[in-house]
Amino acid sequence: MNISTHFKALSLLVVLIAAMACQEKAEQQVAQVSTYPEALQKVLEKHGGLAAWQAFKGMQYQIQRGESFEQQFVDLEDRREKIEGRNFISGFDGENYWVKADSTYKGNPIFYKNLMFYFYAMPFVVADPGIRYETAPELTVEGKVYPGIRISYEDGVGVSSKDEYFLHYDPETFNMQWLGYTVTYRTQEVSDKIKWIRYQDWQEVNGLQLPKNLDWFHVEENQPTSLRNSVPFQAVNLSQDKFADETFLPVEGAEMVEE
16 A cells, blocks of 8 residues: 555544544434433524534623623633622632622622523523423413423532522423522522523524523512513623633632632
8 A cells, every 4th residue: 555545544534533423422412412301402402402502612791780891701611710890800710719809899709600601501501410300380471371390400519509490481482481590509408489580582692592681570479570670691702612721710819719
C-alpha cells in the first residue's frame, strides 16, 4: 500500500469513527429523553428540544432591575456562575461561593446562586439528573385548565433538595405557561406554600424558546391571582464554547461565603 492509499484509508477510518461517535451520542440523547414523562418530552420538544439545549456550554443575559441591569454568566455543564449587579459581584467557581459588595448589599450569594438562571432556563433545567416526576393537580387560571408535572429531587441534589416545582403547560400547544415552586433553603423543611410565575412571552434564541419576561403573581390559597411584578431578560446569548475558567474566579477584594 502506497502512502497516498494509506492516508486515504486512515482518513476514512477517522470519518467512520467520528460518525459512529455522533450516532452513539444521538442514540443516548434519544434514550435519555424517552425516560421523561410523555408530557415533559412534548414540552421540551416545543421549546426547541433537549438535544439542542445540551449542545450549548455557556449562557449569559441581562436582568432589568429598576434603572439598572444585572449581568449573569452561567456554565451550563457544571453551573458555575458569575453575577454582576449594581452594588455587588458574586459567583461560584465550582468549589467556593464568593462576593464583593458595598454596604447596601443585602443578598445571600448561596441562596441566589443559579436562582434566576433556574427560573429562566425552564423547561430544560427540569431534565437535570436526580429529579423525580409525578402528575400534578391541574391548574385553572381565568377559566383555562393547565395540566401539570410535579418535580421533586433526590436527597442531596442542589442546595435545597426539598424544593418542589410544578410545571404547567398549554394542553394544545405544549408551551410552558406556569411554574409553581416552594422554597426550603432557610428551613430545610418541606413547604406547602407555593409561589407562582407565569411564562407568557417567549423569544427565540439559537433555535430555543426562552422567556422574554418572568411574571410573578400574588397568591391566595396557593393559587395565582394578579400580577405582582415582571422581570425582563435581555441580551441573551447561548454559546457552544465554554467560558474561560477565569470568568468564575473571585474578583480582587472578594470574600468567601460559607454554606
